[in-house]
Amino acid sequence: MVFKKCPGQDLSRKKMEEVVCNLPCPSCGFEVEFFFDDKNRICPECGAKVSKSDVQLLKDFGCADWCEAAEKCIGSDLYARLKNAKKKK
Numbered sequence: 096m097v098f099k100k101c102p103g104q105d106l107s108r109k110k111m112e113e114v115v116c117n118l119p120c121p122s123c124g125f126e127v128e129f130f131f132d133d134k135n136r137i138c139p140e141c142g143a144k145v146s147k148s149d150v151q152l153l154k155d156f157g158c159a160d161w162c163e164a165a166e167k168c169i170g171s172d173l174y175a176r177l178k179n180a181k182k183k184k
């Protein structure tokens with residue numbers, strides 16, 4: 096089996112703690128589990144939409160910084176958001 100994925104988002108190169116993170120729901124505080132490629136999730140407790148912060152996105156899509164295929168790979172919307180988030184730092 097051949098995976099055509101960019102090396103930055105290759106799961107086999109990631110550590111478990113880099114793949115999954117927990118973010119508290121802004122509405123009820125429930126710890127919602129995010130995988131690295133999730134941008135938003137629905138809280139299983141109250142149904143509220145939980146979004147990843149820019150900081151967390153930068154961490155999870157750090158490869159977008161150096162990878163030439165990043166814009167194609169993660170989509171131009173997210174790519175632009177990451178670039179903006181980076182500038183704010």
Ligand SMILES: [Zn+2]
Pocket residue numbers: 120121122123124125138139140141142143
């Ligand atoms: Zn909730």
